[in-house]
Structure formats: C-alpha cells, structure tokens
Amino acid sequence: MAANAANFFFANAVRIRSLGIVALLALFTAGCGVNAIPTYEEQAKAKWGEVQNQYQRRSDLIPNLVETVKGFAQQERDVLTAVVEARAKATQIRIDASQITDAEALKRFQDAQQQLSGAIGRLLAVAEAYPDLKSSQNFLTLQAQLEGTENRIAVARRDYIEAVRIYNTELRTFPGILWASTLYRDAKPMATFTIPEEQMRVPNVKFTK
C-alpha cells in the first residue's frame, strides 16, 4: 500500500516537473525571439498592403480626373491618352504580399507607378493653361483628393520601408539569425523601394488665382 502510494506520488512529481520544463522552454524561446521573424514578416506584409491600397486609390481617381480635364481641354488629347495608358499599365502590375521578396517585381511595380506619376504631373501642368478648368469645383475637389492620396502614398511607403528594415535586420542580426537558419529557412529578406520618394510624387502644380 505504502509503496504504491509513494510510486504514485513519484510519477506525479515527474510529470509535473516535465510539464514545468516544457513551459519554461516555451517561455524561454518566446523571450528569445522565436516569434519575432513571423511577427515582423506579417507587419511588413500588412504595410505593403497599405502601399498597394493607396496606389489603387490614386488609380481610382484618374478616370474622373481625365473626364473633368476632357470637358475643358479636349484638344490636349496626347496628354490625356498618356495618362490613361500609364494607368492601364500601372494597374496591370500588382504585387501581392507573398511576392515582396522579389526585388525585380517591385522594381517593375515602382517603374510603372512612376510613369503614372509623371503622366499625372504633365496633365496637371497642362491644366494650368485653362482658367475655367482651374476654377471648376470638380477639378479643385479632385486636386485636393489627388494631393491627399499622394501624401498617403508617401506615408505608406515610409511605413513599409521601416517595417522591411526591421524585418531584414531581424533576419541578419543575432537572435534572429539563429532562427532564420533553423526554423524559418524560407524567410527571405524583403525588397524595398529604390526610387526616392520625391521622384515618385506628382509634381506639385501651384495654381495662382
């Protein structure tokens, strides 16, 4: 009887201890940054989603802009078609979150977007010559929306660059590099923007009233 009870107690103690060790190990590894790589990866992907969103938002504004300008400046056909074509090209290139490790794809994306920025800039510059267009309520509204969107793009790009910096640094620095080479072998550094923000932005055309 007594031996049995002792045995039971012993077995329980072992089980409790092993459970404790597992719990400690889990705590230790979590503290050691085993979760850092997937966490930063998801954050960077979310930020990329925001970048994509804001470019999409700009793209959505363009048909309205083109229509408005057309109403006042029909003869500027070249500039208008350039914008429409650049938009079509830019919307074709979409990069979903799983592709952001591909630097080539990202470069294609930003080249297309930059082309579109240039085309919009030329359209706004042309609009300068049409006083009726400049003072039309529709155009002023669109212009404010476009400016706001450009600014949101800039913010989203900055947030993405920062998130990628954190993620890439984690992959290459001490606790992270261990996990990257063991648990997360498929985690690759992400690509980031190479064209400076100033070049991506639509040139700010100031209208003098």
Added chain:
Amino acid sequence: MRFAAAGKSLSRALIALALLLAPLAAFAQTSEPLQFPELTGRIVDRASLLSDAQRKELSRKLEDLETKTTAQFVVVTLTSLSGRTIEEYGYQLGRRWGIGQKTTNNGVLLIVAPNERKVRIEVGYGAEGILPDAVSSLIIQRVIIPKFRANDYAGGIVAGADEIIKVLSGGGEEWKRPPQQGQQIPDWVIVLLVLLFTFGPIFLAVLITWLTVRSITRSTIHGQKQKGKKQQTFWERVNSGSSSGSSSWSSSSSSSSWSSSDSGGFSGGGGSFGGGGSSGSW
C-alpha cells in the same frame, strides 16, 4: 572546413549589417531629429498666436466635441517644423500624441507653422470619411488662409476650427455640396419618400378595401353568422399592423458608452494617422 564556412557566413552577416546601418548613419547626419512639443492640452500654442480667452473658449468647444462625438481634435501652433514638410511632420506628431480613440482613430489636428507659413489639417484614419481631403482643402483655402493673409492668425485658427468642429459633428453641408454625385442620391431618395407618403395611403386604402370586400364575399359564402366576427379580426389585424409599423419609424439613437471622465488632464486616446487631410500656405 566547417569553421571556414561559419566564419565566412559570419563575416558576410557583419558586412550585411554594416551595409544596413550605413544609410541609417547617413540619414541621422543629414536631417535634424524631429522635435515634438509636449501635449499639454487640446490647444498646444507654441507659437503664441491665441489669447488666453480665445484658448479657453476654443478648448471648451473641443472638449464638447469629444464628449458628443468621441472625436479628438487638437489645435497646434509650432515655431519650427524641424526642417520637414508639414505633411511629414503632421502625421508623425499625430501618431506620437495618439490623437483620436484607439479603436476608431478619429483624431484631427489643425497645425499652424507661422514661420514656415504653412497650415495643415491632419486627419486620422477613422475621420477621413467624415472629413474628406476636399473638405479640409476648402476650409483651408476659403476660411483660414484669407484671415492668415490679413495677419489675423487667431481669427483664422478660431474660424477654421469652428468649421472643422461643425463638420466633425455631422454638419457643414455647404462644404460637401460641390461634387455633383453627392447631390443626386439624396434628391432621388427625397422624391421616393414624397411618392411613398402621397401615394402610400391611397395604395393602402385600395388594399384594405379589396381585402374587406374579399372577406365579406367569402363570409357570405361560408355563412351569415360569422360575418361580424370575421370582419373584426381583420380590423384588429390591420390595427396592430399599423401600430407596429409606425413604431418602427422612430429612429433608435445609439447611446455611446464612451465618456470623458477627466476634465483636467487631456491625453490622446491612441489613434493613428496615415497622411489624410490637406495643407496650404499663405
């Protein structure tokens, strides 16, 4: 062999790290660090553009706005933008202070930098719907800048803040009118409602008459005795139906559970910003 490989990968990692850090160091050298003022209240008047009375009055309005709508609106005047554009400074200031509620991100900043001659309405993620960029732009161009041009900074700030408060409280329709699309839908709805109210009763009367006639003809077929009873139940049904119908018209006002308990200290609710809003210069 293994050691050599390990050494090589380590040195590669070090080089990579150095490459990563190099642009950071360069970045740190070229631009001075962002200086954010302390959030001392709903009005942070670092450039001293407002009088004490104006500050108190405006602060009360901003507090009212928050108790009514939970939206946090802060007015900031700055002596310097730390060499950044007002757009770059604005959203970072909003994020630092965490203006707006954490879940709804409904924060708004009115930023005035008199030395750079720049003004901006910075709109948090959640307030972009109620205060669109075009509205911010109009308020800046038509209300704030004319006063600033006439050197009436306090007047511009107060008038601009009043308009923003109006819009955030659900008013300010005159700012939202311009785009034609916005007006078509309400017109259409109004016409439909008018039609509903004028022709609805006629339609109902026709329907009721038809039903009554039908129930009478049916009861005459089934037997004279049940006629009275059947008619009554029908009218009971109509009455109960119409009463429940009218009660459904009363709009249920959702009471917000949020309340501002502390009247003295003010702090941001943890809202975030994504570059929404509009800027102007004078």
